[in-house]
Amino acid sequence: MKVGIIGLGYWGPNLVRNFASHPEVDLVYGCDLSDDRLALIKSRFPATELLKDYNELLKKDVDIIAIATPVDTHFKFAKMALDTGKHIWVEKPFTATSQEAQDLIELAEKKNLRIFVDHTFIYTGAVQKMRELVDSGEIGEIKYFDSVRVNLGLFQHDVNVIWDLAPHDLSIMNYLMPNSKVVAVAANGIANYYDHENVAHLSVYFEDNCFAHFHVNWTSPVKIRRMLVGGDKKMLVFDDMENFEKVKVYDAGVEMSSKEKIHEALVQYRMGDMHSPKVKSTEALSLGAAEFISAIHGNRDPLTCGKDGFDVVKILEASEKSIKNKGRLIEINQLEVV
Amino acid sequence: MKVGIIGLGYWGPNLVRNFASHPEVDLVYGCDLSDDRLALIKSRFPATELLKDYNELLKKDVDIIAIATPVDTHFKFAKMALDTGKHIWVEKPFTATSQEAQDLIELAEKKNLRIFVDHTFIYTGAVQKMRELVDSGEIGEIKYFDSVRVNLGLFQHDVNVIWDLAPHDLSIMNYLMPNSKVVAVAANGIANYYDHENVAHLSVYFEDNCFAHFHVNWTSPVKIRRMLVGGDKKMLVFDDMENFEKVKVYDAGVEMSSKEKIHEALVQYRMGDMHSPKVKSTEALSLGAAEFISAIHGNRDPLTCGKDGFDVVKILEASEKSIKNKGRLIEINQLEVV
């Protein structure tokens, strides 16, 4: 297999490295307008073939085009790739609008091509373990999902902090709760320094009795990456800043003896043992690359496909509308791709 | 001085102990309907005089009535105390409505009596140190205030988790930002078990370029009590779960070279040293009792007076309206007590 990668900035070199080391990949092409980036890739990965012109890349005999450019160019590059018969790998967030996402999904379907959206976290040992725990029924029904991702980080100039950081956590939420339907979102926050919010809070309402919240911040003095998942049987904590013991399962919960009368005695909590399962440490990106290549061979959607990208963009889009209106509730009524 | 305490449940015994050990307090009366609670107080504090009838207590020659009963009874008991010429100490939240708070403030003023609202955290070494740091100018202008107070805790049956837990953090916010005017709030959350929300998120908008957020949860498997205060010079972290080093000052921030063009180079962050000042560990409640007695002597408002209680209730009231409407923005236009 041959892979062409457009965009060799922050993330692109990781794509080069991981695709290059996949046993089925013979050749990796890199494409970027910057001579400096091309030179850097050449020095670190001398076997890579480099080009400046994306049209030239599309003329090559490549199977996969991986797109690691700014989000507002994803659609254009992805469409060109699909039009010339290539499978596409697109960095998160999938597209700048849900309409773009839908168009790409339809185009890929028509041409029988595969879309991989790079929700990398789905391939981490921690998230895989959490899904396993949820699937086993050990956690029970999820009552709330709470995520914090804050640090002192680079400001993006094209999008706000929700578009930059929340896709990671939204993709994890969707992965852990595949049957829960998001119905509306509300977002609050502030842009302290220029047009785009640097602090934001996103609330997500579901059809059933569940609620999710995402706290993202580019201007926190401390780095926190933590999720709480409250099940009605057990509760999960995923702390990605821990070197070890990233996932903890608490045998903790709330129990009601009866719903008729509401008084203190009826709502009780229970706190038991904690268990921290070992999680695999294989690099997520290499597992993602393997999954995509396997999906192409199997003529099936990969684990993180266009639809998953669409679902996240749908929420981001609504969050944008909400935050510009100080938290107005925005309904999400077309989550299903036709 | 003589002090009468009504409500000897969870918090009442702490009031008995702290008032009893104040050098100027000769006698402490305790009042509760429960024989068990009265017996407990008798065994632990044999010098306390105990009564079951609040009217009897009001007839005694007491200077201060301290009210530690459920919030919906605060107004009734407080008004009776003021009517009979007693200074009042009221547990947080001050009252069930802002109208009640306003009425009590006006009544106390008319009768030249003092109101102490027990925002205990204001008297902790940590909060005092944070105020000192803000006052000194070291933190700069506060850009955002973020608070998390979650654990697996007792459900209250009369109020939701915002009314139960957020008063602590709202009082700290108001204390650290005395000149910032709250203009609107939005609250989102969920009631997983019965009428009252057990998970909630409260966003607070200010007149100026600042934003605050409060995350409260009765159903978290882990206990977190942490505040981030983002100043434009330095940033504060207050972690109340730390045994030592509760307050940390980060020489961290964001700098913009120019506002004309928005591109990456213009928004930069800076991370320098961290400093954790020693904070005093005197029990906050004993300092609160001393402050109230001193305020009464000085014929002045205590540090946490009726107005401070009113300000917090005003936000709680608006949060209630907002959360019942899935985060609708509720304006707060009468924060000033006339």
Next chain:
Amino acid sequence: MKVGIIGLGYWGPNLVRNFASHPEVDLVYGCDLSDDRLALIKSRFPATELLKDYNELLKKDVDIIAIATPVDTHFKFAKMALDTGKHIWVEKPFTATSQEAQDLIELAEKKNLRIFVDHTFIYTGAVQKMRELVDSGEIGEIKYFDSVRVNLGLFQHDVNVIWDLAPHDLSIMNYLMPNSKVVAVAANGIANYYDHENVAHLSVYFEDNCFAHFHVNWTSPVKIRRMLVGGDKKMLVFDDMENFEKVKVYDAGVEMSSKEKIHEALVQYRMGDMHSPKVKSTEALSLGAAEFISAIHGNRDPLTCGKDGFDVVKILEASEKSIKNKGRLIEINQLEVV
């Protein structure tokens, strides 16, 4: 039952409170030379009867004498109590020499009286849970035991930091490894400020293939209280500074495929899940008091009896000899009380 307590300094009030609240204890006597201490006890525990003269206390009809005085007075007070037919409760370390310990054990046996040595940690939920895990065979054979107990603490003027802090950890070691025989100790350290060592390291050798080490320090800027217990099946960590999750069980270990040839491939390590069992939080001292009363009724030795006190003193005594000789190995050949 009636209990007399001699020594009402730092720890004495805890004894008063815990014995007083035991349902079978009718009356608690307190005895101390200091009027201030007597007055303090009177104000906090008005039901206590107070005396200044120990001889007067011994004349009272008490069943138990609890001794919470400096260690060099333990023997004298304990002997007087046994001589007058009282069961004795002695604070750790049991005695100033192993000979004293042996004499008291023999005297008690002769008079059919009980000795309780207050190795309080044995009664904590954490240590009980660890013993349970060891007894179940889950940990396997213990290969090493490592303990750290350091902080910035009060200097004792009569003993060094080993005598002050290590008894806690030595008693836990003995409790977790009841069948392992200590054969020799070596201690190193330094006395930076006056005669007694403020930093010390104690190595303990066993008859079998096991090793223990104790690090104690009065002059550490941070407070650490942690034990590692390396079993050949699983490993334990007990971190007493954690508010929750004090005990952790690691499914980790080392495996050798063969002992014939020693090369890298044969010694491998394994790291699996971690499990943190819930531990009970009942106050250890109240469980200790209950155990002693129950042992007296049952005419049996309590869980922490004179022999346990003797075993710890034997090691302390040897450590003293070793540290004065810069770590010279001191054999312990008479650990068995005849």
Next chain:
Amino acid sequence: MKVGIIGLGYWGPNLVRNFASHPEVDLVYGCDLSDDRLALIKSRFPATELLKDYNELLKKDVDIIAIATPVDTHFKFAKMALDTGKHIWVEKPFTATSQEAQDLIELAEKKNLRIFVDHTFIYTGAVQKMRELVDSGEIGEIKYFDSVRVNLGLFQHDVNVIWDLAPHDLSIMNYLMPNSKVVAVAANGIANYYDHENVAHLSVYFEDNCFAHFHVNWTSPVKIRRMLVGGDKKMLVFDDMENFEKVKVYDAGVEMSSKEKIHEALVQYRMGDMHSPKVKSTEALSLGAAEFISAIHGNRDPLTCGKDGFDVVKILEASEKSIKNKGRLIEINQLEVV
């Protein structure tokens, strides 16, 4: 400059990468007996020239020979390099015996060649910051030095855990206390699995009133890398497992009012603020390489020279003698290289 590296196992590739990226290095040769290792280096660093025969490497026009082979081969390879006029870079520990170290130092001196011993930690931002703090006088006189380096790690088959892990910490100790003279050591520990100790404790005595201790363990379920440095003015903690705030300075200490009478009131402790200075995060190895090249140009010893390697080996050698004799005190009387 041209650099030849012998030994391309675990650490060798890091040497290749760091020397290759130094601006003054034109060419890097790699030498190893294993075809697999040579192939790996070729794929990752295609510009490297590779050889299997060390004699061939020595014939090349290289300025520096870097030796990253097992410790018992250091002397042989180093001597051959010096004999052929090359400067040498040797991994820690410098040599297998102090005599070997001394011979190499003398040989290098005679031939006016430079020796760099790779005590990498000396070049970390954390250690540099600690030295700066000590040099400034802020810490005062160092009273004790305590180091813990434990984890579940690969067993070495040629040496015990002291030889494997302690050189890091011994080199830091020597660097922070350049004027303190080690006079004797005592080591205790156990070999649970085969000939070499997997748990060990090393005590170090100084000429003046100071003491150091090193705890190393290959079989700990948790990874701890922490140093306490007790000064008589302030105290340092270096926790290398922290992602941020690796170095903390505590304004804590012990004070004696008088040395004449020893009673409680005279030994008091003080705990004030804590400060965590920012430390540089440049890769230590690249700074080491730069230092060596600069030292060669300047015809001077590098920061971590043969003498530093000798001092560490001297302690390791004595520790071996001590641990085989259950902690017997071993004097170190020839620490000075003639």
